[in-house]
Amino acid sequence: xxxxxxxxxxxxxxxxxxxxxxxxxxxxxxxxxxxxxxxxxxxxxxxxxxxxxxxxxxxxxxxxxxxxxxxxxxxxxxxxxxxxxxxxxxxxxxxxxxxxxxxxxxxxxxxxxxxxxxxxxxxxxxxxxxxxxxxxxxxxxx
Numbered sequence: 001x002x003x004x005x006x007x008x009x010x011x012x013x014x015x016x017x018x019x020x021x022x023x024x025x026x027x028x029x030x031x032x033x034x035x036x037x038x039x040x041x042x043x044x045x046x047x048x049x050x051x052x053x054x055x056x057x058x059x060x061x062x063x064x065x066x067x068x069x070x071x072x073x074x075x076x077x078x079x080x081x082x083x084x085x086x087x088x089x090x091x092x093x094x095x096x097x098x099x100x101x102x103x104x105x106x107x108x109x110x111x112x113x114x115x116x117x118x119x120x121x122x123x124x125x126x127x128x129x130x131x132x133x134x135x136x137x138x139x140x141x142x
Contacts, residue, residue: 008117012131015113019135022105030098050140055132062089062107063114063128082111106135
């Protein structure tokens with residue numbers, strides 16, 4: 001049990017590290033492009049949307065509805081389902097081509113994390129949401 005918890009923590013930590021590395025790379029490519037969160041001025045709205053509701057809604061929409069359901073009901077393979085999900089994830093974050101491309105890659109990491117905790121639906125959802133929220137916090141304050 002203890003070994004499993006450590007592996008799960010390390011998996012989440014690895015994905016978070018890859019997300020941060022991806023952000024740094026895109027910061028070098030397009031240094032003046034910022035995320036959509038800067039358009040929100042009220043601090044309470046920022047906290048709610050960027051760190052709580054955003055990750056919950058996006059994980060549900062992209063991983064549960066699109067990724068899971070396309071594999072289950074449309075009977076498409078996992079790789080095609082991931083590709084469709086990350087395209088939509090990137091499009092949801094359209095502000096600039098570079099930011100959309102960065103979030104497209106982020107979507108691969110979130111999808112990998114989500115699928116790595118399957119078949120436990122609840123664990124898949126909440127671990128992915130938590131990593132997404134932590135990543136949003138780090139990205140916002142850096």
